[in-house]
Amino acid sequence: MANEKINYFPSSDTLNDYIRQTQKFPMLEPDEEYTLAKNWVESEDKDARKKLIESHLRLVVKIASGYRGYGLPLADLISEGNLGLLQATNKFDPEMGNLFSTYAQWWIRAAIQDYVLKSWSLVKIGTTAAQKKLFFGLKKIKHALKIRDDVDLLDEHAQSIATELNVPIEEVKSLQKRMQAHDASLNKSIKEESGSGEWQDWLESHDANQEEALIHSTDQTKKSELVHKAINMLNQREKQIVVARKLEEPPKKLEELALHYQLSKERVRQIEVKAMYKLHQFLDKHLKENEGLRYLVE
Structure with missing residues (x-):
């Protein structure tokens, strides 16, 4: 795998091949992580940085897979997570005593969550701690309770979620309705002379390109x-x-x-x-x- 090139920003068409490629890169021992990170920080050894990145691509796939329930392409989630991984390599200090894999997880998850929130802007999700926690926690708890996204929450379930997340039950119900409306608006079937499809297929994409994402x-x-x-x-x-x-x-x-x-x-x-x-x-x-x-x- 040393000479094999891999595109860090896969498309939906190349996703299966990409995931297979990530599994071929060997995982690193802590001392290997430290040595590679040190070589990159002190000597700008690009080969060391490349190896550090590629050994953690499978971690991005794993974390990104946990966010598939938000209706976004897995390839896009992985691409955003890889941006976080690239940022992590540039900011990591091997002398701090932390494992790179642990440090990188935060950057990967933060990049993916930021992308999810931006993509769900039609729902008008807030940016406070409680609002973010409710947005990401609601999906997770509903999945654990085996509640489908397209059904109304029973009062007992809404109360259970509110208690778990320590938020008012009214906020849980309100966000659930907004998320349901968002799902319906993007998945409602339409008929056109040029064929049938879904609303989300006809929407202009406002997703930032990779350069804009880095600035953001x-x-x-x-x-x-x-x-x-x-x-x-x-x-x-x-x-x-x-x-x-x-x-x-x-x-x-x-x-x-x-x-x-x-x-x-x-x-x-x-x-x-x-x-x-x-x-x-x-x-x-x-x-x-x-x-x-x-x-x-x-």
Whole structure:
């Protein structure tokens, strides 16, 4: 695979071949990640950067697949995730003590979520922490409850979701209606002289090109850097627990961490709560309007 080229921005037509290609790149050991990242940062070794990127393309596919329920092409989700991966390689500091794979996950997920929110702009999703959490949490919980997107929520289900996400039940019902209307408007069949299709096939695409997406990500970059600083001001155990619980894919369970650190589950939970409080204090001190950042560490 060393000499095989791969396009980081696949189309729907080339997606299957692309995914097969990503599985051929070997996964790296932590010491390999560190060496490659160090060579890139200190010597601008492009081969090292290329290997670092390609070994994590399968991670992007895995994370992007989790967002297929929003009606967007998987190829586009992967392309956006790859933009996040490219940004991660440019911002990663191997001397901070974090695994690149853990660091990259945040960038990948942030890029994909930003794209999803932008693509769902017809629903007029807000940008506060609670609104973002509701938007992404609603789909996830409905899937767990086996509730189809095209049916109305029962009061008991709406209440369950509201309780889980800690938001008013009225907000859950309101967003559900807007999301249903959005789905219907884009999937309603139409008949034209030139043939039949769906409304979404006839809409002009306003998706930003890759250059515009990179410009748009500048604000995300600043936010990520601040969150990274916040995490690194924690002590080693706090940082490891926060990373394991909030940034790893999938997140570690309390039972796993309790066994690893030879502590009780309650003690691990206390450490996590204390660490999250420190993060919020740091963000409150360094950023006046930190709602977007707060969402990332809730």
